[in-house]
Amino acid sequence: MIIIFLGTAGCGKTSLTYTFGEWLKKELNVKVSYVNMDPGVYSTPYPPSYDVREIVTVEKLMLDGLGPNGGMIRAAEIIEENIPIVSRRISSLNSEFILIDTPGQIELFLFRPMGPRLIEDIAKYSSTVSVYIIDPSLASSSSGFAISLTLPLITRLRLKIPTVSVINKSDISEISKIEKFMENILNLEEEITREEAGLIIDLASRYIQLLNEFSKTMRIVKVSAKTGEGMNDLYTLIHEALCECGDLM
Ligand SMILES: Nc1nc2c(ncn2[C@@H]2O[C@H](COP(=O)(O)OP(=O)(O)O)[C@@H](O)[C@H]2O)c(=O)[nH]1
Ligand SMILES: [Mg+2]
Secondary structure (H helix, E strand, O other): OOEEEEEEOOHHHHHHHHHHHHHHHHHOOOEEEEEEEOOOOOOOOOOOOHHHOOOOOOOHHHHHOOOOHHHHHHHHHHHOOOOOHHHHHHHHHOEEEEEEOOOOHHHHOOOOOOHHHHHHHHHHOOOOOEEEEEEEHHOOOOHHHHHHHHHHHHHHHHHOOOOOEEOOOOOOOOHHHHHHHOOOOOHHHHHHHOOOOOOHHHHHHHHHHHHHHHHHOOOOOEOOOOOOOOOOHHHHHHHHHHHOOOOOO
């Protein structure tokens, strides 16, 4: 099984990849391989079985004269040229679970060819699922929460694989505000109406109705990469998505 961790910068992709992998090893006594697909990371908490920094690092490109942004884009281009090699290396890893940590900036994996091309290759040989990680720093305002629910839908559309959603950092206090939004998505409409004015209210209202329809088939679990809370729930969610037992995306 291949599990890909995605989300906005700093949501906890690297931390959750590691915490979930260690949980799988300890609880299920299975072999886990970690894959680092972030060319910009300095160090990872896990020992990667495959590391895209074998091909390119942003650090090296910056030493050659590019800025941080240019370095990221150039690194993505170089990885894209090498996708057949990367996917062969990942597919040849001999473990029950392969966990893939993606670049800090989600757009490098999702909105450039890198992610869709890699997944098209590796999903031919293994059950593949993506875990979209919602960051409380975005989701704790009403409009931020609405945006946070949209991003996993965009991920599903773009990558064409089952996608589950988790809210990370359940150990911090903002989580109680998010829980309130989750209890009743239609309350969001009221909150956004209070925050916004004019035409945007009509747009927000229609948008929330749409999210409400989707959210009925979208079960979101709370996890903490820091404390290890929710790993069992995440495992169940992934299984439901792959077995198509539930009505998840
Ligand atoms: N409180 C708390 N902080 C977390 C958690 N997961 C990650 N972080 C912190 O969030 C920051 C970004 O984490 P990282 O895993 O590097 O995010 P990435 O950019 O998505 O890979 C780091 O300072 C982590 O220590 C969590 O569950 N709880
Ligand atoms: Mg990271």
